[in-house]
Amino acid sequence: MIESKTVPDVEERAALRERDRIPVAGPWVTDLEVRYVAEAAANDWYTHAGESVGLFETEFADYLGTDFAAAVPHCTSALHLAMLALGLGPGDEVIVPESTWVATAAPVTYVGATPVFADIDADTWCLSPESLARCVSSRTAAIVTVDLYGGIPDMADVRSVAAGIPIIEDAAQAIGGKLDGRLAGTLGDIGTFSFHGTKTLTTGEGGMVVTDRSDLAERIQRLRDHGRTPADHRFFTTEELGFKYRMSSLQAAFGRAQLARIDELLDKKQQIFAWYEERLADVPGLELNHRRDGLTNTFWMVTAVLHPDYRLRARRMMELFDLHSVDTRPFLPPLSSLPAFAGYHTAVTAARRNKTAYDIASRSINLPSALMLTEAQVDRVCDVLHTILRPRKELS
Numbered sequence: 001m002i003e004s005k006t007v008p009d010v011e012e013r014a015a016l017r018e019r020d021r022i023p024v025a026g027p028w029v030t031d032l033e034v035r036y037v038a039e040a041a042a043n044d045w046y047t048h049a050g051e052s053v054g055l056f057e058t059e060f061a062d063y064l065g066t067d068f069a070a071a072v073p074h075c076t077s078a079l080h081l082a083m084l085a086l087g088l089g090p091g092d093e094v095i096v097p098e099s100t101w102v103a104t105a106a107p108v109t110y111v112g113a114t115p116v117f118a119d120i121d122a123d124t125w126c127l128s129p130e131s132l133a134r135c136v137s138s139r140t141a142a143i144v145t146v147d148l149y150g151g152i153p154d155m156a157d158v159r160s161v162a163a164g165i166p167i168i169e170d171a172a173q174a175i176g177g178k179l180d181g182r183l184a185g186t187l188g189d190i191g192t193f194s195f196h197g198t199k200t201l202t203t204g205e206g207g208m209v210v211t212d213r214s215d216l217a218e219r220i221q222r223l224r225d226h227g228r229t230p231a232d233h234r235f236f237t238t239e240e241l242g243f244k245y246r247m248s249s250l251q252a253a254f255g256r257a258q259l260a261r262i263d264e265l266l267d268k269k270q271q272i273f274a275w276y277e278e279r280l281a282d283v284p285g286l287e288l289n290h291r292r293d294g295l296t297n298t299f300w301m302v303t304a305v306l307h308p309d310y311r312l313r314a315r316r317m318m319e320l321f322d323l324h325s326v327d328t329r330p331f332l333p334p335l336s337s338l339p340a341f342a343g344y345h346t347a348v349t350a351a352r353r354n355k356t357a358y359d360i361a362s363r364s365i366n367l368p369s370a371l372m373l374t375e376a377q378v379d380r381v382c383d384v385l386h387t388i389l390r391p392r393k394e395l396s
């Protein structure tokens with residue numbers, strides 16, 4: 001009898017590839033999260049309504065050592081609230097680094113201010129203090145620093161350039177990071193975090209805004225709840241128009257469980273980085289995430305920067321990884337290159353000036369860094385990278 005189907009057909013092969021595909025990011029969820037959420041689902045109503053939110057905020061503030069923490073729907077709203085609390089508006093300029101997710105800069109436009117794009121430092125991949133100094137003007141009303149991929153900029157130099165201009169630290173990607181003994185998110189006037197499903201600590205979607213300044217805390221408290229203060233809760237009085245930027249109890253319960261496991265989550269990120277570092281140590285002209293004395297980089301996304309001699313563009317690298325069912329991402333493209341900012345004159349000057357952000361983005365990708373990644377999967381990713389680079393090694 002003739003075997004009608006001895007080899008997998010195209011669709012089966014595609015399905016197999018998809019099953020074996022190594023994801024670029026994702027959380028680590030245990031029974032603890034499920035238990036916390038189930039308890040909140042059963043209990044966080046009536047006199048206990050929203051209890052998990054308050055607990056999550058208190059525990060998060062304790063973890064960071066800040067006076068105030070407000071749980072919000074995402075880091076985008078955390079940044080929006082931070083900018084509102086600082087009173088930013090039309091006529092103000094807000095300096096942001098070129099290399100970040102668009103959510104760092106979008107809220108600048110929500111408040112009617114103008115984003116100014118500063119270059120990044122070639123080593124830290126974060127805001128360059130030298131470029132910052134060139135961007136500061138009499139209209140600069142705030143600076144947003146970004147702890148890119150779990151690294152942290154040279155904050156002492158940033159602060160000395162800022163000379164009193166308020167700093168928002170966008171620590172969306174850097175929970176648990178440290179610089180000179182201080183935790184990421186506590187290095188500016190206000191810190192913001194993301195708990196998106198790709199982040200080290202997740203609530204699915206979610207965020208937190210933290211500060212030690214009581215004036216900012218009071219504004220954030222009011223603006224995130226339709227202009228009400230906690231004292232107004234039983235009455236429908238509205239002092240001013242605000243926003244509905246609150247986290248749900250079920251998300252907060254999930255976040256509490258993740259926060260209880262934060263050391264384990266951070267250790268796994270260190271482990272993933274160490275696996276990559278060991279396997280890629282022999283590749284010439286390959287740079288991974290930055291480390292320096294006094295910095296705890298949390299390696300949210302392990303990122304590979306190839307020497308220009310490889311003449312391998314980030315897009316091409318991604319295509320090659322795709323062929324091997326490995327999911328990767330490009331280094332974040334410079335904000336000034338995004339069509340969304342084409343109408344801003346600040347983007348035109350930035351695109352000419354910010355050579356480092358453009359250069360690094362052209363030859364760098366994020367490698368799979370999901371929390372559930374196994375050592376065998378890292379082996380596979382590194383084998384693919386070795387295969388991609390082998391014919392090109394003589395160039396380096």
Ligand SMILES: Cc1ncc(COP(=O)(O)O)c(C=O)c1O
Nearest residue numbers: 074075076101103104172194196
């Ligand atoms: C640097 C940075 N800022 C802000 C955000 C926005 O976070 P969210 O998706 O929680 O709004 C992100 C999300 O990826 C981010 O990476």
